[in-house]
Amino acid sequence: MRLAALCLPLIFCAACVQFPEVDDATDQTARDADYPDLIPLDGVPPPSTEAQTERDETQAALEARVSGLQARAAGLRGAVLSGDDRSRLDDKIE
Structure with missing residues (x-):
């Protein structure tokens, strides 16, 4: 209740702020x-139907990114x- 009583005047003051005129910008x-x-x-x-990149290059880049992200996730798992915290949380979930 006190927090609301303290914040309410600040909110009212913020509502009275004079904003700059947009027309002056x-x-x-113009x-x-x-x-x-x-x-x-x-x-x-019409839009071009040609691919901007080769499919094989795109597929290889995506597979490299996937394997990199999987390796990063594996490194972050522990x-x-x-292990104790993980098993304790798993017990609480079940």
């Missing part, structure tokens, strides 16, 4: 500029909890 020429012309999408070429 841009200059007058505000007076016309909107860009909208063009139809008929002239836009580092966080000791």
Whole structure:
């Protein structure tokens, strides 16, 4: 209750803060500029169907990353909890 009574005036003061005008962030020429012309999408070429990377290279890179992450996880398995702590927690779960 005391904490709420102490924090409430701070919240009210924060609500009274004067924020800077957003209009001052841009200059007058940007505000007076016309909107860009909208063009139809008929002239836009379709997306490329070519792969940017070779499938074999991508597959090899993913497999290398997976094995690296698995090795890292194996190294961390015993580092966080000791065997006694792990068995105690497992007993509580069951």
